[in-house]
Amino acid sequence: MRSGDPKLAASQVLPDFPFARYAELLGLEGVRIDAPEQVVPALEGAFAARGPVLVAAVTDPEVPPLPPHIELEQARKLAGALRAGDPAMRDIIRQSVKGKVAELRNR
Numbered sequence: 001m002r003s004g005d006p007k008l009a010a011s012q013v014l015p016d017f018p019f020a021r022y023a024e025l026l027g028l029e030g031v032r033i034d035a036p037e038q039v040v041p042a043l044e045g046a047f048a049a050r051g052p053v054l055v056a057a058v059t060d061p062e063v064p065p066l067p068p069h070i071e072l073e074q075a076r077k078l079a080g081a082l083r084a085g086d087p088a089m090r091d092i093i094r095q096s097v098k099g100k101v102a103e104l105r106n107r
Helices: 019-025 036-048 072-083 089-105
Strands: 029-033 053-057
Touching (some): 019 029, 036 053
């Protein structure tokens, strides 16, 4: 979306799939992160592992990956992508504003 392209549901809406469990079935280590408080322990465990680890982090698809200091051009492209018909436009805008407000409060 930051490039100005709308969300393409066929490639960006993924079904719920047990990726971490699938990695384990293949003989790898798999870790699933469902909550923010699990991030640090999960990553510490993954980095301490002796072999490959698949880390599956469940995120909110309506929270856009905005950089901490979004540039005007990036904001324009995001707005253009949303106007092109993203079905989750309201949620994305709400989450974007919520994130920026939290960022300003933490300064």
